[in-house]
Amino acid sequence: MYQIQYNSSADDILVYRMIPAESRSFLLTDLASGRTYDLCVLAVYEDSATGLTATRPVGCARFSTEPALRPCGAPHAPFLGGTMIIALGGVIVASVLVFIFVLLMRYKVHGGQPPGKAKIPAPVSSVCSQTNGALGPTPTPAPPAPEPAALRAHTVVQLDCEPWGPGHEPVGP
Numbered sequence: 583m584y585q586i587q588y589n590s591s592a593d594d595i596l597v598y599r600m601i602p603a604e605s606r607s608f609l610l611t612d613l614a615s616g617r618t619y620d621l622c623v624l625a626v627y628e629d630s631a632t633g634l635t636a637t638r639p640v641g642c643a644r645f646s647t648e649p650a651l652r653p654c655g656a657p658h659a660p661f662l663g664g665t666m667i668i669a670l671g672g673v674i675v676a677s678v679l680v681f682i683f684v685l686l687m688r689y690k691v692h693g694g695q696p697p698g699k700a701k702i703p704a705p706v707s708s709v710c711s712q713t714n715g716a717l718g719p720t721p722t723p724a725p726p727a728p729e730p731a732a733l734r735a736h737t738v739v740q741l742d743c744e745p746w747g748p749g750h751e752p753v754g755p
Contacts, residue, residue, distance in 0.1 A: 585637060588621040590614060600626070615650035 586599045586608060601608050613619065621644075624637040 583626045584640070585624045585626050586610075586621065587624065588619050591618040591620070613647050615647050618644065618646045620644050 583603050584601050584605070586601060587596055588610070589596045592614070599608065610621075620642065622642040623640040625640050626635060626637050628634070629636040
């Protein structure tokens with residue numbers, strides 16, 4: 583029977599494996615990448631003089647494993663988490679700003695009134711127009727009730743007017 587023992591140069595852990603005497607090869611598993619190993623093969627036999635199991639070195643070798651290739655797939659978890667939080671926050675802030683901008687533009691387009699509501703005309707403070715004095719259509723007043731005949735009197739007013747002509751133009755502002 584043979585015994586294989588090996589250890590890594592990075593730590594002091596010695597690993598033992600027993601293999602049958604008929605074996606000509608042995609597959610080493612669980613080796614770390616990028617490390618140097620020292621491996622020795624020992625022959626295990628029973629010492630006839632003492633009756634105990636003894637070992638005799640058959641040969642030793644030193645070998646290195648290839649360095650691990652850096653995976654190019656998924657980024658590291660802390661990078662991914664922080665980046666996702668910042669990106670999601672940026673999207674939320676941008677969408678809120680766009681929403682506010684759209685509402686502001688709608689408010690300006692509709693002249694400060696919500697859409698669908700009729701505009702109320704602005705109050706008029708100064709009107710420069712010439713009217714007959716009436717503020718609007720007024721209802722025709724009912725004719726006064728006839729007075730008793732005894733109180734009625736007739737008054738004749740004599741108007742002394744000159745005919746209208748070019749000398750009667752208004753003067754002043």
